[in-house]
Amino acid sequence: MGLMAAYFLQKSGHTCAIYERGNVSLEHATSYVAGGMLAPFCELDGTEKLIGDLGLDALELWRDIAAELGPSLDYQENGSLVLAHSSDKNELDRFAHKVKIAGGGDGLRKVTGEEIDALEPALSGRFRQGFFVEREGQVDPRSLMPILQQHLIKQGVTFHFNTETSIVDSSHLSVNGETQAFRWIIDCRGLGARCDKPTLRGVKGEIIIIETPEVSFNRPVRLLHPRYPIYIIPRTDNLFLIGATSIENEDNNGVTVRSGLELLSAAYSLHPAFGEALIVELNSNLRPAYPDNLPHIEVNDNLLSANGLYRHGYLLAPKIALELSQFMATGNPSNRYAQIFEVAA
Numbered sequence: 001m002g003l004m005a006a007y008f009l010q011k012s013g014h015t016c017a018i019y020e021r022g023n024v025s026l027e028h029a030t031s032y033v034a035g036g037m038l039a040p041f042c043e044l045d046g047t048e049k050l051i052g053d054l055g056l057d058a059l060e061l062w063r064d065i066a067a068e069l070g071p072s073l074d075y076q077e078n079g080s081l082v083l084a085h086s087s088d089k090n091e092l093d094r095f096a097h098k099v100k101i102a103g104g105g106d107g108l109r110k111v112t113g114e115e116i117d118a119l120e121p122a123l124s125g126r127f128r129q130g131f132f133v134e135r136e137g138q139v140d141p142r143s144l145m146p147i148l149q150q151h152l153i154k155q156g157v158t159f160h161f162n163t164e165t166s167i168v169d170s171s172h173l174s175v176n177g178e179t180q181a182f183r184w185i186i187d188c189r190g191l192g193a194r195c196d197k198p199t200l201r202g203v204k205g206e207i208i209i210i211e212t213p214e215v216s217f218n219r220p221v222r223l224l225h226p227r228y229p230i231y232i233i234p235r236t237d238n239l240f241l242i243g244a245t246s247i248e249n250e251d252n253n254g255v256t257v258r259s260g261l262e263l264l265s266a267a268y269s270l271h272p273a274f275g276e277a278l279i280v281e282l283n284s285n286l287r288p289a290y291p292d293n294l295p296h297i298e299v300n301d302n303l304l305s306a307n308g309l310y311r312h313g314y315l316l317a318p319k320i321a322l323e324l325s326q327f328m329a330t331g332n333p334s335n336r337y338a339q340i341f342e343v344a345a
């Protein structure tokens with residue numbers, strides 16, 4: 001969120017500095033572990049229309065961002081494929097119903113076995129029905145974060161890593177213990193903001209990255225299942241990210257055996273060649289969420305906080321950043337998304 005805020009604010013004429021308590025790799029951040037799916041329709045299975053609306057607007061912005069960051073960014077808009085094994089085919093109806101009542105029904109296209117085979121030849125003959133969701137994409141966080149950092153540096157943004165900050169008031173930060181004044185402060189600390197925002201909570205998510213040259217996908221594939229729906233995202237270099245659990249647990253202590261079994265067995269059930277893949281990484285982190293699981297921009301004079309991105313930080317960050325930047329220019333929330341703003345009197 002912080003990188004994306006700097007991207008839009010620097011563009012609109014501000015001079016930005018980023019203070020980050022971790023190191024340049026950002027491996028400790030929630031954003032490092034994410035799948036990076038840009039899925040405004042599929043996410044409606046578990047959230048409300050607001051996320052779909054923000055997400056569709058954000059997808060338009062992602063297209064321009066990806067073009068500006070260049071072809072080395074691992075970004076694609078090849079849609080998503082949603083499948084279920086024949087024993088779980090009721091899940092497809094349940095999924096479509098949930099997406100439809102949240103306003104995203106027009107994004108789903110029912111596909112036959114032949115169409116699935118054409119979209120994903122690696123799955124030929126394995127699934128007889130599903131949905132193709134054309135207007136979705138994905139960005140690899142491990143590709144995006146360094147490329148975006150380099151881009152921002154070229155645009156004049158300064159980075160201060162290993163620098164702990166805390167908020168003194170709406171125009172002062174304590175930076176490594178020393179108070180400094182700023183024209184605007186944008187708080188994008190994720191769960192690190194919990195000291196000032198007691199209703200924020202962490203929702204644990206676990207992922208596994210595997211490597212195999214035996215399977216290739218053109219797009220993220222979601223496998224619906226009554227107990228543990230998963231997605232598999234193809235990455236470069238024969239890598240696949242399998243994700244993600246969503247557990248109301250704030251111990252970011254790694255991947256449990258149960259989650260590992262569920263993620264890997266679902267992948268194996270999608271394609272048996274995943275059985276021979278190498279496990280490259282098991283990882284977890286906590287999604288920052290407010291009680292309503294929706295993003296909020298809180299405004300207190302010149303201090304703006306963008307937080308609660310929960311399961312949708314990649315999808316939403318550009319749109320939230322643009323909303324921030326427009327508020328700073330006009331002093332008013334946009335009419336369309338006024339509900340995400342909380343402006344202190």
Ligand SMILES: Cc1cc2nc3c(=O)[nH]c(=O)nc-3n(C[C@H](O)[C@H](O)[C@H](O)COP(=O)(O)OP(=O)(O)OC[C@H]3O[C@@H](n4cnc5c(N)ncnc54)[C@H](O)[C@@H]3O)c2cc1C
Nearest residue numbers: 001021030031034035036037165190192205312313314315
């Ligand atoms: C397993 C998993 C899968 C996910 N998959 C997806 C997905 O497919 N698509 C999607 O859209 N979203 C996904 N998400 C959600 C997404 O990752 C989050 O919504 C997003 O990363 C939140 O970003 P953030 O910038 O708010 O927080 P963070 O990424 O945690 O960034 C906050 C930064 O603030 C720094 N910080 C904190 N406190 C301080 C301080 N006091 N001083 C200085 N710096 C500080 C931290 O070090 C950190 O770098 C997933 C999340 C998980 C866990």
